[in-house]
Amino acid sequence: MLSAQSTPVVRATLPAVGASLGQITELFYRRLFEEHPDLLKNLFNRANQANGTQREALAGAVAAFATVLVERPDERPDAILSRIAHKHASLGVTPDQYTIVGRHLLGAVAEVLGEAVTPQVAAAWDEVYWLMANALIAQEARLYAQAAVANGDVWRKMEIAERQEESSSTVSLVLRRPDGLPAASFRPGQYVSVQVQLPDGARQIRQYSLSSAPGQKTWRITVKREGAVDGSAPEGEVSSWLHAHAQVGDLIDVSLPFGDLVLPEGDTPLLLASAGIGITPMLAMLDHLALASSSRRIFVVHADRSPADHAHREEQVELVSRLHNASLHLWYEAGAGELTALGASDGRVTFDAVTLPQETTAYLCGPLPFMRSVRGELLTKGLNASAIHYEVFGPDLWLSK
Template sequence: MLSRQSAPIVRSTLPAVGASLGTITELFYRRMFEERPELLRTLFNRANQANGAQREALAGAVAAFATMLVERPDERPDAVLGRIANKHASLGITADQYTLVGRHLLGAVAEVLGDAVTPAVAAAWDEVYWLMANALIAMEARLYADAGVGDGIVWQDMEVAERVDEAVDTASLVLRRPDGLPTGSFLPGQYVSVKVELPDGAQQIRQYSLSTAPGRKTWRITVKRERAADDRTPEGEVSAWLHAHARPGLPLKVSLPFGDLVLNEEDGPLLLASAGIGITPMLSMLDHLAGTSPERPVIVIHADRSPAHHAHRLELAELASRLPNASLHLWYENKAGEWYESGADEPTEPEAHVREGWADVTGLAVPEDTTAYLCGPLSFMQAVRGDLLTHGLSPAAIHYEVFGPDLWLSK
């Protein structure tokens, strides 16, 4: 909660700060990387820095946090903070790094807004930052403690045990410990970070959902190769490297599992909606349900470009078929597109409803007490969320996961 002296100052200056957050965050990253250039090579996603996505996500998170502080002072945006804290934990972020970030972020606010940043204004926004930072530090400390490791000690040696080409530009990698011991436990829906060294010597980190149920001796991730769309969205550095080099025996640095899009263990109805590579956490949830709660009602929704681009297509159908109260609904932009299995007849998913076009859940019978999990492109998740709200679902019952910077709050 903001102090009594800072609350009116933040409320009055929030419009000016909010309007300038894009410029502020751009200057913040530039100043920080000038002082610590190694951070861009070893910690931050270079692609998201180049296309501005990380700056946009940071601006949205700061604006949302400050707005809640002044409009709903008795609440804290734990959903937003929890998502950030899990991402930070998967990167091994530690409390001391917040001092560096705060110095450059608040310095950027002062430089962009100039004389408007009086000592009182600077102190009020310093309070906003440290309320947010300390909340994240506390959450991350609990995540590390729950994982049984010291702060930031999340990296472990693993190796590729198996590679399977699942669809166009998409391959799954089975990961194992080199010592042969079982991999650690995780919750259905969580992800790990993978760190690779690129040809220029930079170490880059990306997150990938674990795509099978917990309890196996190995983990599995699924990597979609990100092709260059234009100058603003170049080819994915890590995904291209993994597709080129990931073969059995390849050593990898992999983090412990984190992520707050985790399946609840209740008995109420579920809706799992995914698009593209967003299918991966849903596979873990379905696999887990098939082994623990097969009678639970589940609506499974997936959208993709075509059957050839639908990773784990037959596996999704098989998992849904193991749940007697599940229904499977598929949408393809190009339903008649080439099927991925070479030389095979066009298969029919068992008990699946296959449609052409964009996913549309308005015609589905969704119980009001459903808990929904969404993963895929932001536009897909926003559209599905809007449809689910019209079905009567509570906003608190709709959860989502974003691969990359969380831009939801900046839109």
């Protein structure tokens, strides 16, 4: 809870800080990387820095956190921070790094806002930052403790046991421990980080959902090769490297599993809605449910460009067929006629022909416009907002839009 003396100061200055967060975060990252260039090469996603999405995500998170502190002081902003904490844990972030970040972030606030940052204002926003930082540090410490590792000690060598081309742009890698012991347990829906050394010496990290059920000796990830977009975005550095170079027998650096989009226990109906590579956490959930012979009512929805682009399509169909109370609904931008036997449809996802019980818990994964559209339609159908959960691949821009 923000102190009594800082609350009115933050409330009064929040509009000015919020309006300048784009400039603040841009200056913050520039100063941070000037002093610590190794962080850009070996911890932060260079592509997200180049296209500005990481700055936008940070600005959205700070603004949302500060707003909760001053407008809803009795509310714990854990939901805002949980996704960040899991991401940080998967990167091996440690408490000492928050001191470095705080110094540069608060310095950027002072520089951008100039004389408006009086000692009182500086102290109030320092308090905001450390409330957020300490809450993240505490959450991350709990995640490390649950994984039975020291802070930041999440990286392990994993051997590629199998490689399978799933579509023209996706490949699955089955990972096993080199010592032959079972891979660490995880919850359906979680992800791991993968770190690779690129030709320029940088060690870049990306997250990939575990795309098969837990409880097996191995893990599986499915990697979509991110291609260049109209010259405005470069090829994905890590995904392209994995597609070109990852072979059976290779050892790669992989983190322990993290992520807060996880399959809930119980018997409430489930909606698993995905688009494109967003199918991966849903596959782990489906696989787990099928292995458990679940009797839950399950609605599986997937959208893709075409049947040929639909990674793991046959596997998804097979898993749904093993669940006697599950139904599959497919939408394609083109080519739905190839799958008339499965009732595939052309166009964007709609729920006109799907009757969802109001107690349904929904899980969404895919591009942000897809998830926003689906969430809006689910709300109009009476689902509770608290029952709709989502996973974002990359910077979480949900709060900043």
